[in-house]
Amino acid sequence: MAAALQFRNLTLGYDRHPAVHHLDGMIESGTLLAVVGPNGAGKSTLFKGIVGLLPPLAGGIERHGVAAHDVAYLPQAAEIDRSFPISVYDMVAMGLWRRAGLFGGIGAQGRHDIEHAIASVGLTGFEGRAIATLSGGQMQRMLFARLLLQDARVIVLDEPFTAVDAKTSADLFDIVKRWHGEQRTVITALHDIDFVRANIPETLLLAREPVAWGRSAEVLTAENLLLARRMCEAFDDKAALCADDVVAA
């Protein structure tokens, strides 16, 4: 199986302080990977690095045969202006950007795909509703419909099931499984350890530094989870230069 993403001694962070420290590893194409770790472990930071919103402090990410526009990203706290006067239909239609671009029409095929995507997330009948009227769960369903239309090879989901009810997360996870079945690479941050053990084949346990990476059952042991919690120390304003880098220099 070919690699979709390769991390080489990747360090990501803010203002020189690392939030993801010395990550090495490879995500194979078609993998369904859970990224697990305490709050502040660097999960969101890693995702921003993967989608190219945050340049690495050191090391790098290689995308093998995956163009930047082949990566779709659902951030944890999307910066959506919910009061904006736009309908669910138009919002989902944004997912066709790659096909339609700045000026292209959507066409009959596009309209069909939009309706299909809206139906897949169970929002049929909501097409004309303003996004301001959606509940949190409906909002997340709508964003999944948009992701469906983006038709990306790599899909990055930052805590997609936080703050949605069981029915919604089950429905949305069906879509994730469908993506996995279609050989797409799906990387998702999750908090429910039992859920990950039961449903996701591969896990990266992160606590700034990678704690373990491999088959979910082997990674998510009690010892590893305890270790992860301890390693997530606070941001130190007076931290010295990273020893690894000093030695390397």
Add this chain to the structure above:
Amino acid sequence: MYDLLIAPFSEFEFMRRALVGTMALAVGAGPIGVFLMLRRMSLVGDAMAHAILPGAAIGFLVSGLSLFAMTAGGLIAGCVVAFLAGLVARVTELKEDASLATFYLLSLALGVTIVSLKGTNIDLLHVLFGSVLALDDQTLILIAGNATITLAVLALIYRPLVIECVDPGFMRSVSAAGAPAHLAFLTLVVINLVSGFHALGTLLAVGIMMLPAAIARFWARDITVMILIAAVAGMVSGYAGLLLSYHSGVPSGPAIILVAGMLYIASLLFGHVGGLVRQLFPGKHLEA
């Protein structure tokens, strides 16, 4: 009725010119105002209106009441202030609103100083309150040309502009078109204020931009409908304001804005979408 509503325009050419000018202005400024409002930048129009003053004043100082010089000066000053404010906001800790405030105040002080160095009070009044009743061919062409450019550019950047407003994170993740679209939009704001100040003056130019947008917010839930309503509301205000000015003798620029203000208050009270009367007397709740 004819005497009241139509005669002023059929009898006097200057009234016809004023009508054409305000119509063109409303068509361009309305949609811009809607985007400013939705981006929570309503006061940016006001700040930019002040910012173009020194440019227009320098143009005036150099070549008197020359349309070209004052327009070019206004455009340059507006774009410089918009650019500097954006730059400072990006490079330093100062937020965009604060840095815009500093530059527009500087710009305004500079403008008033320049005007007072040479001009008489009458000239200053012309710059501040415009002269919708004295639009010559050149000015009309400028205003109509600006409205045309505005609509054409808006059509070009409409998609990225809307997406950037609703979901900037998504826009960044699919395309780099967001930032250029935003810049083009700011330029359109400046262009419309410059054409507005010939007709209504710098202080009121922003009124024909923001009041119709605020009116539209109370009548539509969809941005395309909102843009249409804003343009129509601007045109109605222009027409009714000119009539008010003709029959009562009040200055035309303020009259247009006052009419727009009355439409706004009516919308605020009786608007379909979130109007006060609807909020106070919502009626019985529905079944589902």
